[in-house]
Amino acid sequence: MGQAMGDAGGEAAVRRAAHGPLRFALFAECLLTGVWVVLAALPVITLLPAFAAGCAHLGRHLDGERSTWRDFLAGLREATRSGWRFSLLWWAALALLAFDLRVARSGALPGGPALIAVSVAGLLAAVVLGLRTAALRRPGIAWPAAARTAARQGLAADPGGSLLLIGGLAVLAVAAWQMLPLIAPAAGALAGCAVAVERRARA
Secondary structure (H helix, E strand, O other), rough: OHHHHHHHHHHHHHHHHHHHHHHHHHHHHHHHHHHHHHHHHHHHHHHHHHHHHHHHHHHHOOOOOOOOOOHHHHHHHHHHHHHHHHHHHHHHHHHHHHHHHHHHHOOOOOOOOHHHHHHHHHHHHHHHHHHHHHHHHHOOOHHOOOHHHHHHHHHHHHHHHHHHHHHHHHHHHHHHHHHHHHHHHHHHHHHHHHHHHHHHHOO
């Protein structure tokens, strides 16, 4: 029995030793992916396709598949061709909600605090819906269909995952506020968070 316990302890130690480099490799891949995503999102309209390509890249990395910057670019081109209309609608919704928030904060309408709360909640919901859609969308799947699945997961099946993404957005905002270049690694961490949330929802 002592021998068996010793063997089990040795196997656990080996697993821990192996997982350390793997976790570091995933962390480094998230940072690199963040740089790619930020550069690809510079035209603004390509933000969601860039995030989708970054999440797909990290998913392939986790599955042990080949994934290079060329694969990322191929995914970005496909996601942009198929998703630019959806991305435009998403940005329009964010602009409308941001305008509502500005009006609510101006005090021009009665019930200002309630309107502010509703506008902020709407903005967060729209941002999270876009991120979850990009994380689960794959080539061959229409963006609206992916958005419907993301909405079901985010509202009913996995609201905790949506809260995790809101936390990731807060980290991204703080990083950008402290030092703008930090937005790249923070974006990579957010993509890793979105992939983890999407896989947890599928499990």
